[in-house]
Each structure stands twice: as C-alpha cells, then as structure tokens.
Amino acid sequence: MRGSADFERIDAGGGATLRFTGNLSLACLRDLPERLNAIEGPIAKLDLSQVERIDTVGAWLVHRFARDHGSTLEGLEADEQHLLDQVAAAEHPIELPRKPADPFTRMLGEVGDAIFVAGHTLYGLLGFMGATTIAFWNVFTHPKRFRFNATVHRFEVVGVSALGIIGLMSFLIGIVIAQQGAVQLRQFGAEVYTINLVGRITLRELGVLMTAIMVAGRSGSAFAAQLGTMKLTEEIDAMRTIGVSPMEALVVPRTLAVVLMMPLLGFYASLVAIMGGGLLCWISLDIPPVTFIQRIREVVPLTDLWVGLVKAPVFGAIIAISGCFQGMQVEGDAEQVGNRTTIAVVQAIFLVIVLDAFFAVFFSEVGWI
C-alpha cells in the first residue's frame, strides 16, 4: 500500500488534468516537487480520487499547484478536503532570508561592530567596577551584610582546589626556564647565572602571571557561567525581589576571594617554580640544593617579592570583575552563557597582560629593578 507519489497528465477536451496516485506524503514524495515545478501553463483539473493517503506536505503541494495553475480539485474525501482547507487557511507569504552583502562591505561592517562592542564592553566594565566598589563600601559600612560562609567557600574553590594544578604547572615552568637558561648561558660559561634567572623571573613575573592565567581559566570562567546561568533561570531577579543585592551576595564574595587568594597562590607558584629550577640545576648543572638556596638568597632582592605580590591582588580583581561582569551580561539563551564565558576569560587574560606591562614600566621608574 506504500506506493510512492506519482501523477499522470491527461489532455482531454476542456483542458489538461493531472491525476495523482499513490501516497501523497512526506515519506513518499521523492522527486514529485521538482516534477510539479517543471509543469507550465494552466492545468484545469487535479484528480485526487486515486490518492491513497495525503498528509499536510502533500496537501500543501496540491494547494500550491492549484493556486499557481488555476486548477480545480476533484475526488477529495471529506476529511481530505478538511485537511486541504486547513493548510490553505494557514498560507501566508514568507520572507526568504536576505542575500548577504558583498565581502568588503561585510568586513567593514564587522570591523565597525567589533569596535562598537569593544568600546561598549569597556564602558560597561568600568561601570561594573564602580558598582562593585560601591557594593564593597556598603558591605564595609554594614558588616552584618557580609556573607562570611559564601566567601570562605569561595576561598576553597578558588584557592585550595587550585593548589594541585598551579603547583604542577609552576614546577614544570621552573624546569623549562632553568633548562633554557642553562643552555644559553653555558655559551658564555655563565651557567651559574641560571639561578639568578630562575629566582628573579619567577618571583617578579612568571609566578604571578601564570597563576593569573590559570585562575582566569578556572575561576573567571566559572564565575561567568554561574552568574550567567543564574541570570537565565531568573535566580538573580528573584534575589532582587527578595531584597538581596546580587552585587553584595554574589559579586563581593567572589571578588574578595580571588583578590585574597591571588597573592597566596602567586607566592606559592613562585616557590614551586624555584624548586623546579633548583631540581634541574642539581641534576643537570651539579649545583647542590644548599648552594642553590644560598645563591637565591644572595641574588634575589626583596623588592622582587614585593613586585610580584603587589600585582597579584590587582590581577585577581580584574579576573573576578570581568568574570562576574560577563556573567551578568547574559540574556536570552544558553548559547550566550558559553559566549560570555569565553569573553570573560579572554578579556581577563588580555587585561592582566596589559596591566603587567604597565606595572613593569612603573616598577622600573620607581627603581625596583
């Protein structure tokens, strides 16, 4: 009974007739639409008495053909007629998707859009920093509103849980720096300066910078996704209606946690990287650990530690605020959560590196070289 849809043309007195046979349904159409499109000129009658079964797609094709060729329909059963009437009643003109503009115009448009979005985001981020500052001030003046448990919980998520991965990363970075440094310095017979290299670069720059990148990837993205999802499920709106400020309940604990954890993690990362460097020096340059530590104490000035530690909380604030900001920007659908999370991480890392450059200039100006 599952015959595929077909039709034959009968040219008899009074104009042409198309007699349809088989199943006029989506599953059995095959090339019927193309063949119908190929027919030109008026067709007087469509004979549907031989049709076994018809569904809405079949009904639509028949209706469209009859409309375009001015045909009358014949041989319909009552409920088939009802189906055709329903489909015909649902007809309305559709707009086909617009043609894309030419590549040059499109590129120009995209550049413009990107500049607009960048400016807009920067403006929004600045506003959000202000709002965060106000929230901090409010919590400071009304200490009862400070969410102690939420903050401590963030300490664990942001700080303690990150120890493993940050330690591993830093240890390997220490080894790489020492190894690369040793290879280059050996050419001048100055392998012993590998210790200076490892000690100073990790404490001043790499410890904190790599930690910031890792924290942006771990926590900044999590903040954006959490807040974004809460925004979608209207949890944040619910908070507002209850009278809880989302800035105080969500943004302050997260920002505070990252600001406080970053210096600790950065210091820890530097130490582990120095250990990694020390291990390589011991194995490959035959510098025993005791000598290594003694040299580190001699060649690394205390200001190097301050340079690293001063930067850490600033980076932390940037990471937390851009994560929370992007999370709060989510509107509409689930795809936005993904987009905003990506933007949060990219933005945080970008801003951290830009700020790091400013810090480098600043510290050399104040003489902490």
Add this chain to the structure above:
Amino acid sequence: MMARREQDEVIIRVQGLKNGFGEQIVHENLDLEVRRGEILGVVGGSGTGKSVLMRSIVGLQTPLEGSIEVFGENTIGREETEATNIRKRWGVLFQGGALFSTLTVSENVQVPIKEFYPGLDQALLEEIAAYKVVMTGLPPDAGPKFPAELSGGMKKRAGLARALALDPELLFLDEPTAGLDPIGAAAFDELTASLQKTLGLTVFLITHDLDTLYAICDRVAVLADKRVIAVGTIDELLALDHPWIEEYFKGPRGRAAVASAERAQART
C-alpha cells in the same frame, strides 16, 4: 492517517512497566493501552511519574522491567536504526517547548524534516515551516524569531509545530496548557482537537488541566500507587468510587470545569 483506519487498534501497549531511580520506585506493574485516533489524557498527582511514563514510551528512560510496544513494535533495547524508523512516526512536545535556542522557530520546525528527508529543496522547506507555524496558531512573523524572543505560550506552539513537522501519527504532549492564560489554554485545546481531527492523530496528553480533560479527551488514564489505577471516560471513572478520583474530578475546580464544559456544549 486519513480514514481507512481500524478502530480500536492499539498504538501504544505498555505492560508490567517498572521504573525507578535508585531506591525510589516510580512505577511498578504499570499497564496502559492507547488506541488509534483517540486523545488519551493522563492525570495523576505531582510526582506520580506522568512525565517518566512518557519518557519511557518515547525511549528517553530505560525501564527496569516490562515491555513497551509502539505501533506494534517493541521499543526497548532496539537498534538505533530501527528506533529511528519509529521515531519518524511520532512527535513530542516537552513541557517547556525544548526549542533549540540557537535556531529560529522556522529552522526548529525544519530540523526533523531535514534529518529524515535531506533531499527537499530549501524553498519548499521554508514554505512547509511557514504553514506549520501558522497552523499551530502563531502569528506569521514568528517564523524568523529566536525562541528567546517568544513568550511561554508561543514557545509551546512553536514546540508543537516542530512536533508536527513530520506529520506524525502519534503525538505526545506534556502539560501543553500549563502556564497559559485560560483563553490561550482553551485555544490550545481547540487546536489540539482540530489537528487531531485534521491529521487523524493519536494523542497522549499529560495534563493537570481539568478543562482540557473535559473538552477534548476521549479517555482518561489515572496514575496513582505507581500504576494506572483506571482508564476510561470521565463518567466511567466517576462510577468507580475511588476516593482520589472523586476528589480530583469533584473538587471545586472539577465542578467549575464541568460547568464550563456544559456551557460550551450548550453553545454548540
């Protein structure tokens, strides 16, 4: 799906179904039959596993025990290709609509058609999507919109349009009128009944809406005590003298629904 159907042919047959999550048993020894061409309402208190029953039938939840036949074929543990052939013949409307959020309404409707019949040309697809959208009672300009731009009721209609994309023989509706205003809910009932008549659908309808039950359901199945305790027309159910059924249909809301159903009857 037009005419030429055997009356009383069973489309869904569930036998000895057992479902559970860990310790918690949702269904035990559940039997249910859905006949061709009927609108079967499924009612039950919150947490009696109405949605779980639907998910088991459409194969989203593997039962612990029991057999489920749809269109006379067993659906449990089938090969993926065979299961696809059955899936082609049913449409499912989830509670929230479950529209794909990155696609427009019109593209959402086209997804099942493209999946099963990749050869159709784009213009015809657009036309099919367009009339399906209007048939489910959405305004014509809803086609190019994204789900996030639609209200809850419109999302349900768009979900229905997608469920009907392949002209299924069997339609699953999970609380289609929940969250709609009374006028919208009544219109949705009317739409379901009209589509059922036009397309000869069999409808498996989970609902809490007494008006829907009175207005369009041919039979009602009552879920309680982990199984279907009764199936029949509302009058048949009331004749059973079961306390929960009594309270369900004869509570204040039930009486109001009867009154409005009678008013509607009087008008026609």
